[in-house]
Structure formats: C-alpha cells, structure tokens
Amino acid sequence: MQNRVTVYIGGRRYVLVTEESEEYMLKIASYVDEKFEEQRQTFRVSETDAAVMAALITADELYKARETTNNALNQVQGLLEDATKARAEVAELKRELSRLRGFLKQE
Numbered sequence: 001m002q003n004r005v006t007v008y009i010g011g012r013r014y015v016l017v018t019e020e021s022e023e024y025m026l027k028i029a030s031y032v033d034e035k036f037e038e039q040r041q042t043f044r045v046s047e048t049d050a051a052v053m054a055a056l057i058t059a060d061e062l063y064k065a066r067e068t069t070n071n072a073l074n075q076v077q078g079l080l081e082d083a084t085k086a087r088a089e090v091a092e093l094k095r096e097l098s099r100l101r102g103f104l105k106q107e
Contacts, residue, residue, distance in 0.1 A: 009033045010040070010047055032058070 005016045007029030018025055035057055040050035 005029075007033075010036045010050070 002017050002019060003022055005018060005022045005025040007014050007016060007025060009029055009032050016025055032054065035054035036050050039045065039053040040047065
C-alpha cells in the first residue's frame with residue numbers, strides 16, 4: 001500500500017510516496033534534516049553543499065554498518081561451521097566409546 005507522507009528537510013517541504021509507514025518516514029526525514037542542519041550550521045555552507053555533506057556522512061554510516069553486519073555474519077558462519085565439526089567429532093567419539101565398551105565386555 002502506498003502512503004503519502006509530508007516531511008520537512010532544511011525547511012523545505014517534500015511529499016513522499018512510499019510503502020513505508022508514516023512514522024518510519026518521519027524518523028528518517030528527521031535524521032536527514034538533523035544531519036543537513038549540522039553541516040549547514042557547522043560549516044556555514046550552501047544548502048547544496050550541506051545536502052551533499054549530509055549524504056556523504058549518512059552513506060559513510062551505512063557503509064560502516066554494512067561492514068559490521070557482514071563481519072558479524074562471517075563470525076556467526078564460522079561458529080556454525082565449528083559447531084558442525086564439533087557435533088561430528090562428538091558423534092565419532094560416541095561411536096568409538098561404544099566400540100570400546102563392547103570390546104571390554106568381551107574380555
């Protein structure tokens with residue numbers, strides 16, 4: 001379902017058509033507006049420059065978050081592989097233990 005959401009960034013009004021909820025889009029727009037205003041006030045730059053700088057900061061955050069997520073997924077995958085190997089070793093040790101118990105009973 002398409003939602004029409006009105007947001008304000010840098011004092012300008014934007015009407016967005018999205019499948020996301022209004023609450024979510026307002027949060028996103030608020031975040032972008034915050035980054036935009038930080039750049040404009042801190043560096044006293046034009047709206048265009050502030051928008052580009054805010055976009056770069058946000059892209060940097062996204063890229064780093066993706067790297068962190070990928071690293072965590074790789075670690076989890078490694079742990080799953082280790083667990084699978086450990087299960088196989090346990091199964092092998094149980095078979096060996098059973099074999100040795102059978103051997104001891106024969107004596």
